[in-house]
C-alpha cells in the first residue's frame with residue numbers, strides 16, 4: 079500500500095488548502111486545537127441549525143445508546159414511531175409515510191425511486207443550478223457540469239429547465255414525467271429563492287400531467303428559511319419532501335416524506351440497513367422538540383431580516399446582489415469569493431461559498447445576536463473594503 083503523505087489529510091477528496099482544525103463546538107462557536115474560537119456562519123452546510131453539540135440532542139443520543147444502539151427495520155421500535163409521529167404532526171395532513179435513510183442524497187434517491195415506481199413513468203424534471211446530492215440518481219438531478227462530467231453516463235431520463243421560469247417548466251412536464259424535483263431555495267447553486275408563481279406553476283403542471291412534485295428541503299428544512307419547512311411560505315404542498323442535514327441536530331439522517339396514496343402505488347422494494355436506527359430517531363425526536371419549543375424558525379426570520387438589512391448596503395463596486403430567505407443568505411460578488419472567506423476566517427468568522435462567487439451565510443439558528451452582529455460587521459468591513 080502507498081504510504082499516506084507525511085503532511086495533509088488522508089481523507090479522499092479533501093481540499094488541498096489548509097483548513098481550521100476544529101475539535102469542539104457549542105452553539106455557534108467552534109474551537110480549534112490551539113484553543114482559538116471561531117464564530118460559525120456556515121453550520122457545516124446547514125447541518126447545525128440547532129448549533130454544535132446541542133445538549134438535549136446529545137443527552138437523547140446518550141440515553142438511547144445505553145438502551146439500544148442498533149435495531150433493524152424488521153422490528154417495531156417505539157423511538158422510531160415517536161419520531162415519525164412527531165415529524166408527521168408538524169407537516170400537512172396529507173403526508174402519512176416516511177422513508178428513513180442516512181443522508182440527503184439518499185433521501186433524494188428514495189424520492190426518485192418512489193416517483194418512478196408509483197407513476198410507472200421515467201422522466202425527471204429538475205432545475206438548472208439545482209443541487210440534490212452526489213449518488214448517481216441525485217447527481218443526475220444536480221446541475222453543475224463539473225460535478226457530473228467525471229461520472230457520466232448518469233441515469234437517463236433527467237432534464238433541466240431554467241429555475242424560476244414557469245413557462246419553461248410547464249413546457250417540460252408532460253405525460254412521461256414521473257417527477258419534478260426542486261429546491262425552494264437553491265443553496266449550493268448560489269442562494270436563489272423560488273418565486274411564488276414558480277412553485278405554484280410546478281404544482282399545477284404536475285397535477286395536470288399526473289407527475290409528482292418533490293421539494294428538496296435538505297438545506298432549507300428545520301427552520302432555516304423562517305418557517306419550519308420552507309414550502310409553508312408558498313401555499314403549496316408537494317407530494318414528496320426530502321429532509322436531512324439538521325433533522326437530527328447533527329446526527330446523520332435522511333427522510334423522504336410522502337402520502338399514503340403514493341406509498342400504496344409503490345411497487346418493488348426500497349430499504350436501508352441503517353435507516354431509521356434508534357440513535358438517529360432519538361436525535362431526530364429531540365431535535366424537532368427543541369426546534370419547535372425554542373421557535374428557531376421565528377429566530378431565523380428575525381435575524382435573517384437583520385442580516386439582509388445590513389448587507390443590502392454593500393457596495394455595488396464588487397457586489398452583484400444580496401439575496402436569501404431567513405438565515406440562508408448569499409452575497410454574490412463580481413469576483414472570486416475565496417479571498418474574502420480567507421480574510422473572514424483570519425478574523426475568526428467561518429462563512430462558506432456557494433460556487434466560485436457567492437459568499438453563503440447559514441449560521442446556526444441559535445447564534446447569539448452579538449455574534450451575528452459581529453459577523454455582519456466583519457462582512458461589511460471585509461467586503462466593503464475589498
Ligand SMILES: Cc1ncc(COP(=O)(O)O)c(C=O)c1O
Nearest residue numbers: 181182183209210211294296297
Ligand atoms: C438541497 C440538497 N439536497 C441534497 C443534498 C445532499 O445531502 P447529503 O450531502 O447529506 O447527501 C444537499 C447537500 O448539500 C442539499 O443542499
